[in-house]
Amino acid sequence: xxxxxKALTSAAMAAALFVAPxxxxxxxxxxxxxxxxxxxxxxxxxxxxxxxxxxxGNVEVIYTGPTDTTAEGQIEVxxxxxxxxxxxxxxxxxxxxxxxxxxxxxxxxxxxVISWDSGVAPEGRQMHLNPSSNxxxxxxxxxxxxxxxxxxxxVAVLSxxxxxxxxxxxxxxxxxxxxxxxxxxxxxxxxxxxxxxxxYREATGLMQSYPDLDAIIAPTSVGIVAAAQAVVDAGKVxxxxxxxxxxxxxMAGAIESGASKSFAIWNPIDLxxxxxxxxxxxxxxxxxxxxxxxxxxxxxxxxxxxxxNEGAMADPFVxxxxxxxxxxxxx
Amino acid sequence: MMRFLPxxxxxxxxxxxxxxALIATRFPGFVAPDNLANVFNDTAPLIxxxxxxxxxxxxxxxxxxxxxxxxxxxxxVAMLNVAMPDxxxxxxxxxxxxxxxxxxxxxxLLVWKLAIPPIVVTLGTMTIFRGVIFLISDGKWVNSHEMSxxxxxxxxAQMLGLPVLSWAAVLTIIVFAVMMARTPLGRSILxxxxxxxxxxxxxxxxGRTQFVAFVISGALAGLTGYLWVARYAVAYVDIAGGFELExxxxxxxxxxxxxxxxxxxxxxxxxxxFLGVVKNALPVVNISPFWQLAISGSAILIAVAFNARAGRAxxxxxxxxxxxxx
Numbered sequence: 282x283x284x285x286x287k288a289l290t291s292a293a294m295a296a297a298l299f300v301a302p303x304x305x306x307x308x309x310x311x312x313x314x315x316x317x318x319x320x321x322x323x324x325x326x327x328x329x330x331x332x333x334x335x336x337x338g339n340v341e342v343i344y345t346g347p348t349d350t351t352a353e354g355q356i357e358v359x360x361x362x363x364x365x366x367x368x369x370x371x372x373x374x375x376x377x378x379x380x381x382x383x384x385x386x387x388x389x390x391x392x393x394v395i396s397w398d399s400g401v402a403p404e405g406r407q408m409h410l411n412p413s414s415n416x417x418x419x420x421x422x423x424x425x426x427x428x429x430x431x432x433x434x435x436v437a438v439l440s441x442x443x444x445x446x447x448x449x450x451x452x453x454x455x456x457x458x459x460x461x462x463x464x465x466x467x468x469x470x471x472x473x474x475x476x477x478x479x480x481y482r483e484a485t486g487l488m489q490s491y492p493d494l495d496a497i498i499a500p501t502s503v504g505i506v507a508a509a510q511a512v513v514d515a516g517k518v519x520x521x522x523x524x525x526x527x528x529x530x531x532m533a534g535a536i537e538s539g540a541s542k543s544f545a546i547w548n549p550i551d552l553x554x555x556x557x558x559x560x561x562x563x564x565x566x567x568x569x570x571x572x573x574x575x576x577x578x579x580x581x582x583x584x585x586x587x588x589x590n591e592g593a594m595a596d597p598f599v600x601x602x603x604x605x606x607x608x609x610x611x612x
Numbered sequence: 613m614m615r616f617l618p619x620x621x622x623x624x625x626x627x628x629x630x631x632x633a634l635i636a637t638r639f640p641g642f643v644a645p646d647n648l649a650n651v652f653n654d655t656a657p658l659i660x661x662x663x664x665x666x667x668x669x670x671x672x673x674x675x676x677x678x679x680x681x682x683x684x685x686x687x688x689v690a691m692l693n694v695a696m697p698d699x700x701x702x703x704x705x706x707x708x709x710x711x712x713x714x715x716x717x718x719x720x721l722l723v724w725k726l727a728i729p730p731i732v733v734t735l736g737t738m739t740i741f742r743g744v745i746f747l748i749s750d751g752k753w754v755n756s757h758e759m760s761x762x763x764x765x766x767x768x769a770q771m772l773g774l775p776v777l778s779w780a781a782v783l784t785i786i787v788f789a790v791m792m793a794r795t796p797l798g799r800s801i802l803x804x805x806x807x808x809x810x811x812x813x814x815x816x817x818x819g820r821t822q823f824v825a826f827v828i829s830g831a832l833a834g835l836t837g838y839l840w841v842a843r844y845a846v847a848y849v850d851i852a853g854g855f856e857l858e859x860x861x862x863x864x865x866x867x868x869x870x871x872x873x874x875x876x877x878x879x880x881x882x883x884x885x886f887l888g889v890v891k892n893a894l895p896v897v898n899i900s901p902f903w904q905l906a907i908s909g910s911a912i913l914i915a916v917a918f919n920a921r922a923g924r925a926x927x928x929x930x931x932x933x934x935x936x937x938x
Contacts, residue, residue, distance in 0.1 A: 443901055472901045477844040477851055479891075482654065486895025489641060510756065510845050514768065534756030534845065609757075 308341050311560045312362045313553060314355060314372040315346035316399065321530075322612035323373070326398075326553030330371075333557035336579060340561060343367060352376035359383040362392075369393035369560035374401045381405035393564035397556040403589055407563060408570045410556055410584065412547035414593035418500070418526070419454025421545050421597045423462055425524040426496040429542050433464015434495030437487045439508050439525075441475040441501040451500050468494070473504045480507035484523075488515050499525035505544060509535030529600050529608035536605045548598035549612060555581045555594050620867045623918075624882040628889060635893045642896060649774060655888025656781035657682075657836045657843075659881055661855075662862040663788045664832035666880040667825045669863055670805040671818075672872030673723060673730035675826060678833040679855035680741035681715045683847075685837030687745045690754040690763075690847035697760040704763065705838055712834015713827050715741065720826030724819035738856070745849045756845035764845045777839055784832065788877045801825060805872030861912050862887050886911075 313330045315323035327344040334340040343362070347354020352375045362370055363386060370387055374380050374396055384394050384405040394401075397410040413421075426436045438455075440448045452470065459465065468491050473480025480503060488494055488511070497512070499505035505527040512521050513535075523541040535541040558578035562568040568576045570590050577583045584592035600608060636643045642651075661678050668675045689708050692699065715737070722733045756764065767777040774782075792798035803811040804821045811818055841847045866883025868875030890911050894904045 469898075470901075471895060475850075476853060477846055478840075478855075481844055482892060483895045485650075486892070489647070490639070490896045490898065506756070506846050507844060531753055531755045531846070534758075537757055 308339055309337075309369075309561060309565055310341045310343060310365075310367045311369045311371065311557055311564075312343040312345060312367045313557065314358055314362070314370060315344070316373050316375050317350040317354075318346045318348055320612075321610070322549045323553075325549035325608075325611045326373075326556070329550035329553030329555075330557040332550070333554045333561070333579060337558075337561055340557070342557060347375075350375050352379035355380055356383045359387060363387050363390055366390070367392060369395070369564040371395050371397055371556040371560045372401065372406075373398040375399070377402050378405075393560055395556065395560055395563065397559075398552060400591070407590065408559070408576075408586055409589075409591040410552070410559060411591055411593045412552055413595065413597050415450045416454045416457075417593060417596050419451045419456075420458045420461075421599075422451065422498050422500050422525055423455045423459060423465065425543055425545060425599065426498050426522065427462040427465050429522050429524075430465065430495055433466065435466050435468045435491055435493055436496040436498055437468050437491065437494055438470040439480060439484055439487070439497050439499040439501075439504045440470060440472050441504060443472050445475075445501070448500050455498075473499075473501070473507060475501060475503045477503060477507045480504045481511045484508040484511035485515060488512070488517060488521060494521055496522045496524060499523065499527075501525070502527050502531060505541070506531050506535065509538070509540040512540040513538050526597065528612060529605055530610070530612060532600070533605050533609040536600070536602055543599050543601035545597035545599050547594075551581060551598065552594060554579065555584070559584060621876065621878045621882055624866065624879065624886065628882065628886050631886070631889055631893070635889075635897060638897045639893075642893060649778070651888055651892045652781075652885070653775055653778045654892055655885055656777045657840055658858060658862055658888055659781045659884040660784045660832050660836050660839075661829075661859045662866065662880045662884040663784055663877065664829035665859045665863050666788075666866075666868050666875055666877070667792075667801050668730075668822075668829045669860075669868050669870060670801050670872055670875050671822045671825045672805050672808070673822050673825065674734065674860065674870075675716075675719060675829045676731065676734040676856045676860075677715070677719060677738040677741055678829060678859055679852040680738040680745075681712055681830055681833035682837040682840060682855070683849070683851045683853075684715065684741045684745050685712045685834040686841035686851060687749055687754065687847045687849075689838050690759060690841050691748065693760055693763045694754060694758045697763075701762055701766045705835065708834045708838035709831050710834070712837060713831035716827045716830015716833070717823070719830065720823035723826065724823040727819075730822075742849060749847075749849065751849060754841075754847040759842070759845060764842050767839045767843045777843060780835065780839060785877065785881055792877055797821075797824065802873060805869075805874075807873070858887060864916050865912060 313327060330342045334342045345358055347358055355375050360383060370392055381402050381404055384401060388394050394406045395408050395410065396406045398412060400409040438452055440452060469487060471483040471487060473483045484497060484507060487497060497508045499508050505523060505525045509523045512518060512523055518539045523535060524544050526546055527544045528546060532541060532544055555578045559576055562576050570586055572586060572588045574586045575583045581595060586592045632643055641647060665675055665678060685708050688711055689704050693704065719733055719737055722728050723730050767775060769776045771779055800816045800821050803816055804818050808818045840852060862884040863880055865886055866879035868880060890908055
């Protein structure tokens with residue numbers, strides 16, 4: 282083989298290599314990496330991602346993840362995706378820090394990296410999508426109660442432990458916006474310690490201490506289920522509405538019995554949809570991240586980033602008798 | 613000695629009444645008969661478990677795995693109910709009792725045959741049982757809408773004015789009162805705790821008696837497992853987390869000596885009721901939740917200190933003359 286043929290071959294190969302990504306760009310490949318496969322919550326998120334892909338037209342969603350929730354498993358998945366030269370990776374991380382080197386390598390190869398649901402440290406991603414924010418949750422839990430009390434009424438909060446950071450922040454945020462809900466009177470805050478029996482007892486105590494109680498707000502998944510059971514057992518279904526944050530699979534019975542009219546939690550379908558939209562915007566439409574940046578995400582409006590390049594998707598999604606059947610099998 | 617035991621129960625009974633009177637001054641509705649029935653119903657699981665723990669403690673052992681046993685049995689029967697909704701409740705109850713007894717037997721065998729200290733054995737099995745719940749359930753919950761109405765309805769069913777859950781406690785109390793006072797087993801449990809060496813000379817197998825005590829405690833934990841899961845209509849890994857300490861506390865308040873050999877059915881029941889009243893009263897008397905824990909703890913300490921003083925054997929001075937030698 283002459284030197285010229287050799288040079289030509291290498292040139293052709295190089296050209297082919299350069300052309301390959303251009304061809305792939307015809308179909309944008311976005312990888313949705315989840316904590317582990319086979320979890321209802323993430324299957325639902327994948328459904329949302331497919332919806333976004335259909336809306337965008339030229340997008341192929343690669344739904345993938347390890348078989349168990351380990352950072353090692355996710356690193357392998359990320360390395361495989363780098364080798365496949367995907368356009369973007371949207372990941373719900375099993376570890377904040379362990380994935381950073383692998384994701385940095387992906388970004389050096391020109392792959393867009395964002396995290397959603399469970400975040401990665403800032404240096405390992407371009408931005409992070411939170412399902413909601415503390416002020417939105419604080420507002421939602423009181424709104425859920427107020428929506429069914431047009432003339433106002435007495436509500437009580439059943440929290441987890443006195444030291445639960447999340448619950449304390451949400452209750453604090455709720456207190457800040459109480460002024461927007463005239464007539465809603467928070468009569469007590471009690472703590473069920475995230476134990477079914479103590480939460481049940483506290484809820485029973487609330488109904489005894491405040492015979493005119495109209496609603497119990499429980500921003501904790503153990504508390505809301507226990508309070509609903511206590512309301513059923515006290516024969517106060519219809520008088521006391523139990524609401525707050527819970528999972529559809531766990532709350533289906535309470536909605537069925539009428540003890541809870543509605544409750545909220547993030548919608549995994551919306552989450553997967555928004556993550557895909559954001560990944561597309563960053564990788565294809567040249568959207569920039571940074572404090573104050575606004576990135577559109579289709580039907581979910583747009584996301585505003587803060588100084589840590591994080592943004593909150595939306596209000597928690599409200600579940601009631603009309604949609605519980607669809608979601609109780611999902612998560 | 614026999615005259616002394618009723619006195620201790622009398623004092624404890626008096627303490628419960630004083631407590632009720634105090635609560636009534638802040639929340640009169642608490643002492644309404646309806647509510648007292650509710651408090652008893654809420655305390656029923658604690659009473660049943662305290663009686664099981666009582667026989668274990670009396671044989672100089674301790675069973676820290678009761679709450680984990682309860683949770684594992686509860687999860688097992690809840691999953692069984694989801695898989696086979698038509699299984700009749702008596703079958704479910706029998707399975708729960710047998711499963712609980714089997715787990716108690718594991719504790720008992722380790723203590724009896726391998727002579728491992730009971731606190732170590734049950735601390736180990738406590739963790740193992742919780743781990744097994746995670747394995748069989750995959751960390752998922754069994755929720756109220758998945759359980760059959762008969763399954764969740766049974767402990768709530770009213771019989772002669774009280775729910776079945778309360779009757780289960782009443783029945784357990786009666787069986788234990790008879791067993792402890794009138795059967796060879798009950799007397800040998802007392803004998804083994806009181807003086808193991810003497811018990812051996814009277815022909816009692818100490819290890820075997822301790823084994824039986826663990827089986828009894830396990831069987832009751834299994835029974836409570838079903839009742840608990842059905843009552844709160846939810847089963848998950850952490851149900852009744854830390855409840856074993858409440859059970860031990862009820863026994864200690866009830867005057868059952870941790871050193872073994874001393875105690876009575878009435879004491880264990882009153883100890884459980886005392887704790888039950890405190891737990892049910894705290895939410896309604898409007899005390900800051902930050903104080904509630906401290907108050908619960910102090911009540912236990914005061915009761916135990918009181919018991920320890922009352923139970924201290926009067927020493928006999930046998931060499932009095934030696935003191936007065938010049």
